[in-house]
Amino acid sequence: MKTIIANWKMNVGVRESVALARGTLLTLRGRKHLPELVICPPSVALSEVRKVVARSGALLGAQNVFWEEAGAFTGEISARMLQELGVTHAIIGHSERRHQLGETDEMVNKKVLHVLEHQLTPILCVGETKQERQAGKSKEVVLGQLKAALSGVRLRPSDHLLVAYEPVWAIGTGESATVADIVEMQSSIRSLVQEILGERTLSQLRVLYGGSVDGENAYGFLREKEVDGVLVGGASVKINQFRDIVHAACEVLEAQT
Ligand code: PGA
Numbered sequence: 001m002k003t004i005i006a007n008w009k010m011n012v013g014v015r016e017s018v019a020l021a022r023g024t025l026l027t028l029r030g031r032k033h034l035p036e037l038v039i040c041p042p043s044v045a046l047s048e049v050r051k052v053v054a055r056s057g058a059l060l061g062a063q064n065v066f067w068e069e070a071g072a073f074t075g076e077i078s079a080r081m082l083q084e085l086g087v088t089h090a091i092i093g094h095s096e097r098r099h100q101l102g103e104t105d106e107m108v109n110k111k112v113l114h115v116l117e118h119q120l121t122p123i124l125c126v127g128e129t130k131q132e133r134q135a136g137k138s139k140e141v142v143l144g145q146l147k148a149a150l151s152g153v154r155l156r157p158s159d160h161l162l163v164a165y166e167p168v169w170a171i172g173t174g175e176s177a178t179v180a181d182i183v184e185m186q187s188s189i190r191s192l193v194q195e196i197l198g199e200r201t202l203s204q205l206r207v208l209y210g211g212s213v214d215g216e217n218a219y220g221f222l223r224e225k226e227v228d229g230v231l232v233g234g235a236s237v238k239i240n241q242f243r244d245i246v247h248a249a250c251e252v253l254e255a256q257t
Helices: 014-026 043-053 079-084 095-100 105-117 130-134 138-149 179-197 199-204 218-222 239-256
Strands: 003-007 036-040 059-062 089-092 121-126 161-165 205-210 229-232
Touching: 003 089, 003 161, 003 205, 003 239, 014 036, 014 043, 014 239, 036 089, 043 059, 079 105, 089 105, 105 121, 105 138, 121 138, 130 138, 138 179, 161 179, 179 199, 179 205, 179 218, 199 205, 218 229, 218 239, 229 239
Parallel strands: 003 036, 003 229, 036 059, 059 089, 089 121, 121 161, 161 205, 205 229
Antiparallel strands: none
């Protein structure tokens, strides 16, 4: 199986989200072997996009979530509220939130625990900055973020965990990581998850890559056995690009059968 996450970020309003959701579903038409598709519109568009994706097989994700059930937390949205909107996945710890909104490892950990408690699937983002990479600290940083995020986590047999390796320097820059770098980092991520959560959880884990994935390079990532899917930002709101990414996944899946 391959998973494609469409992270629309703050790029589209409600009306545009509805149109984009329709276009996104059309990319699946006529293909036999489909990837799992998770659409993450801005939170204000979730309920309208839900109507479009209902009965399509595509899933709905939130771009963020808060860690408390309810209460005086102005502007925040809990997992329970997201569930009411048909959301099954939540992006947690995206680098834009870590770096522009001060989200810490501790906050990321609370969010992971909260969504799992509510049977939502976390899409946990981890990744190093350019400076950290240049200092030779990529693995240390990524595995440190992962370890902190999984503190106190216990997966039930029905839970799933998606980890997206997203080097910060590759997000929105047009400069993606090499396949070799991605495969190596993903194998370290798998080993650490196995160490922390136990070997049996490996079947519940999917490790994705994100960072300047587009219609041209997607196939190169997706054909790797170790790459369970891609998290797509910029190219997910450009329907021609996104169609090529979805079709790349379909081709990989078709070749496997
Ligand atoms: P990008 O964003 O595809 O535009 O690089 C990826 C992300 O932010 O998850």
